[in-house]
Amino acid sequence: xxxxxxxxxEGAKKSVLKITGMSFKYGKVEVLxxxxxxxxxxxxxxxxxxxxxxxxxTMKAIMGLMPISGGTIEWxxxxxxxxxxxDVAKCGVALCPEGRQLFPNMSVYENLLMGAYTRKDKEEIxxxxxxxxxxxxRLVDRxxxxxxxxxxxxxxxLAISRALMSKPSLxxxxxxxxxxAPILVEEVGEIIKSINAQGTTxxxxxxxxQMALDLADYVYVLETGKIVLEGAGAEVSANEEIQQAYLxx
Amino acid sequence: xxxxxxxxVINGIVTGGLYTLIAMGLSQIFGVLGISHFAHGSxxxxxxxxxxxxxxxxxxxxxxxxxxxxICCTVVGLLMERFxxxxxxxxxxxxxxxxxxxxxxxxDNLAEMIWGPDPLAIQAASNVPIxxxxxxxxxxxxxxxxxxxxxxxxxxxxxxxxxLGRSIRAMAQNxxxxxxLGVNLNQTSALVFGIGSALAGLCGIFYTSMIQIVxxxxxxxxxxxxxxxxLVGLGNIPGTIVGGxxxxxxxxxxxxxxxxxxxxSYGFLVLILAMLFKPDGLFxxxxxxxx
Ligand SMILES: Nc1ncnc2c1ncn2[C@@H]1O[C@H](COP(=O)(O)OP(=O)(O)OP(=O)(O)O)[C@@H](O)[C@H]1O
Ligand SMILES: [Mg+2]
Numbered sequence: 001x002x003x004x005x006x007x008x009x010e011g012a013k014k015s016v017l018k019i020t021g022m023s024f025k026y027g028k029v030e031v032l033x034x035x036x037x038x039x040x041x042x043x044x045x046x047x048x049x050x051x052x053x054x055x056x057x058t059m060k061a062i063m064g065l066m067p068i069s070g071g072t073i074e075w076x077x078x079x080x081x082x083x084x085x086x087d088v089a090k091c092g093v094a095l096c097p098e099g100r101q102l103f104p105n106m107s108v109y110e111n112l113l114m115g116a117y118t119r120k121d122k123e124e125i126x127x128x129x130x131x132x133x134x135x136x137x138r139l140v141d142r143x144x145x146x147x148x149x150x151x152x153x154x155x156x157x158l159a160i161s162r163a164l165m166s167k168p169s170l171x172x173x174x175x176x177x178x179x180x181a182p183i184l185v186e187e188v189g190e191i192i193k194s195i196n197a198q199g200t201t202x203x204x205x206x207x208x209x210q211m212a213l214d215l216a217d218y219v220y221v222l223e224t225g226k227i228v229l230e231g232a233g234a235e236v237s238a239n240e241e242i243q244q245a246y247l248x249x
Numbered sequence: 250x251x252x253x254x255x256x257x258v259i260n261g262i263v264t265g266g267l268y269t270l271i272a273m274g275l276s277q278i279f280g281v282l283g284i285s286h287f288a289h290g291s292x293x294x295x296x297x298x299x300x301x302x303x304x305x306x307x308x309x310x311x312x313x314x315x316x317x318x319x320i321c322c323t324v325v326g327l328l329m330e331r332f333x334x335x336x337x338x339x340x341x342x343x344x345x346x347x348x349x350x351x352x353x354x355x356x357d358n359l360a361e362m363i364w365g366p367d368p369l370a371i372q373a374a375s376n377v378p379i380x381x382x383x384x385x386x387x388x389x390x391x392x393x394x395x396x397x398x399x400x401x402x403x404x405x406x407x408x409x410x411x412x413l414g415r416s417i418r419a420m421a422q423n424x425x426x427x428x429x430l431g432v433n434l435n436q437t438s439a440l441v442f443g444i445g446s447a448l449a450g451l452c453g454i455f456y457t458s459m460i461q462i463v464x465x466x467x468x469x470x471x472x473x474x475x476x477x478x479x480l481v482g483l484g485n486i487p488g489t490i491v492g493g494x495x496x497x498x499x500x501x502x503x504x505x506x507x508x509x510x511x512x513x514s515y516g517f518l519v520l521i522l523a524m525l526f527k528p529d530g531l532f533x534x535x536x537x538x539x540x
Contacts, residue, residue: 063429086431101426103419114419117412118431166430 016041016076017062017170017203024054024061024225029055033225034071035205039170044192044202046212046233046244048233049222055205056098058222059174062203063095064088064183075170083097094168098175098205100159106147108139111147111158115165125165133159135194153184160191171195189215209246210244213237221246250353252383257501263390263459265497266351266397268450268516269490271474272481273404280483281390281421281441283342284334287327287349291356292446296322296453298360298461301369311371330439340535353468360464368461371454393455400451404444405486417441440471469513476520482529495519 024032032054039045046158048091049055061068073080080088094115103111111130116125133140136157142150147158155178163171167193173192177185189211196202206212213219219236221229229236271293278286282454296318303314333352337345350478373389408414420437428434456470472494481492494515503515 039397065425065428084433085428086433089429089431095429097429101423101429103422103426105417105422106415108416113412114415114430117416159495162430 015065016074017045017201018074019058019062019071020074021071022058022061022068022073022081023071024057024066026057028067031225032061032068035222035225035227037201037220037227038069039201041201042196042199044196044204044215045205045215046206046216046219047220047222048206048209048212051207051243052224053222054225055222056123056174059095059097059172059203061243062088062172063093081142086118089166092167092169093172094163094166094170096159096163096174096176099178100155100156101153102147102162105146107144108150108158109143111162112165115162118166128165128167132164136161152179153181153187156180156184156188157191160188160195164195168200170201170203172203172205175207176204177206177208177211185211209242213247253505254502255382256384256504258498259384259386261498261501263394263497263501264387264501265494266394267459267470267493268473268496269401269476269493270397270448270455271470272477272489272493273401273486274448274475275471276478276483276485276489277417277421277441278445279478281417281437282334283340285346285349285475286329286334286350286445287346287355287468287471288329288333289445289449289474290324290467290469291353292326292329292449293453293470294360294457294462294464294467295325295356295458296450297371297466298364298369300371300454300457301462304366304371305369307458315454318454319447320532322450322453323443323446326442326449327439330442335435340525344504353471357464357467360467364464366464369457370461371458373458390459391508393459394512396451397455400448401486401490404448408486435489473513473516480520480523 017037019035019037021034021036022032023030023034028056035058037045037047037058047058059228060066062080064080064083064087068081071081075091075093076231078091080091080093083091103114104113109129112129113125116128119125133143138154139157139161142154147155150158160173163173176192180188185208192202192204192215197247204212204215213233213236216233219231219233219235220227221242229239229242231239237247271289275286275289278284278289299318299321301415303309304311329352333348334345335354337348373387375388377388379386379388379391381432399478407429416427416432416437417440419430420434421433424434427437452470453462456466477489477492477496480495481488499515499519500512507515
């Protein structure tokens with residue numbers, strides 16, 4: 001895999017994601033009960049948990065898609081909580097959402113352009129597209145194909161590429177392995193590693209606990225809206241309860 | 250006989266363009282926001298009545314009157330979006346449906362109170378006849394066709410090639426993804442209503458100039474607009490142009506060769522037939538929204 005051109009990652013300065021006591025309600029129902037997460041700069045932090053634990057909710061809340069009911073979210077010293085997604089994006093945060101959420105009747109190229117929505121300079125955007133194409137050569141031949149007609153694997157590559165288009169310094173990835181064959185899961189894992197190796201901080205949500213644990217420097221375990229366990233990747237992997245609950249050992 | 254056919258084809262093309270104008274806004278508003286905007290008909294007649302008032306009652310020059318009327322009805326469309334629809338967006342769909350119909354009736358009644366029930370018209374600017382073989386087209390009607398084409402071509406380009414158009418399409422195809430990428434959904438909604446209302450305003454001015462306006466014209470026109478939208482499928486600009494023309498042609502040919510009395514129903518007959526044979530719209534490969 002060709003390394004992504006360095007300029008994509010200029011934004012990736014020293015930074016940390018600091019979530020403190022975050023609560024969230026859907027209407028009257030609280031689904032996150034004061035969770036605290038720190039994602040260290042330049043590291044991969046994983047968030048694992050069963051269906052309905054609140055992982056996607058956490059990601060959406062960080063992105064500013066829904067207002068939180070308590071606590072704070074900070075990135076790189078800037079408070080994100082209370083900001084609109086467009087402002088959160090301008091702080092260098094990008095979300096690669098659950099289920100990919102592509103624009104099905106737009107071409108690959110147009111989907112990428114949408115990824116750079118908060119950026120202004122057209123020339124620089126074109127350069128980023130070229131770097132993304134270098135990184136995902138499979139997308140080049142399909143640049144004018146409608147996103148809805150791509151294969152599942154190609155759609156995932158496009159979803160990741162689109163999130164990269166804003167040159168994020170913090171990348172939130174919500175189940176990137178969703179619906180992929182094992183070989184592609186591995187490939188996505190490699191891509192996440194490379195994105196991280198270029199200096200981008202990654203917060204990864206996965207159902208595929210094995211993958212999340214293998215990639216992560218640090219892991220949080222979320223159960224029905226509460227963090228029940230955290231620790232270094234290897235530590236958590238060695239935990240017996242975790243092995244039973246998530247790894248099926 | 251053939252003269253009459255030619256004449257009716259020309260008339261059909263001219264009025265068809267008006268249906269395209271109204272259908273375009275409806276289809277974008279429905280495609281992006283899921284609102285069945287019946288009050289779009291009100292926006293049309295507001296422009297028509299204001300155009301009449303400015304030119305015939307106040308005696309202002311045509312061009313500034315037209316521009317001012319379109320601006321006013323665009324503002325009305327934007328106010329409807331902001332203060333009527335937007336607060337209702339989280340409520341069940343049927344609420345918005347009733348609200349839209351309600352606004353249509355209110356404006357219909359207000360128009361009757363202010364301007365009365367009799368048909369009114371704007372005097373067309375220049376009405377020199379142009380002979381096309383045995384048939385006749387006036388310079389004004391020719392101008393209407395040309396302006397329609399220019400406006401719709403511009404809209405097509407805007408939707409297809411600009412960042413603005415792309416953000417509207419993005420919102421239509423996946424609201425949440427658009428939001429994640431930083432699109433301001435409220436602004437984009439307002440924009441869609443603004444563009445649609447301006448087109449409706451143009452439609453109102455042309456309609457009042459070529460035909461005549463009565464308070465219930467809003468309801469009649471908006472239904473034909475919806476018929477065109479359903480006929481061709483959502484958010485398809487070239488398709489909407491063709492759909493409007495089909496509607497106009499069927500109406501004018503039907504009125505001449507079958508019966509004038511059913512003029513307003515021929516288009517719907519076509520719609521019903523089309524829905525029987527192509528339920529997803531004539532030009533849509535998929536049911537999904539595309540531009
Ligand atoms: N729009 C919504 N309205 C009401 N409740 C919701 C909504 N979205 C999610 N929930 C509830 O919030 C809780 C957390 O959901 P969330 O989607 O964050 O879980 P998750 O950990 O991402 O699950 P999965 O692994 O299945 O994706 C669940 O109980 C879910 O039912
Ligand atoms: Mg989820």
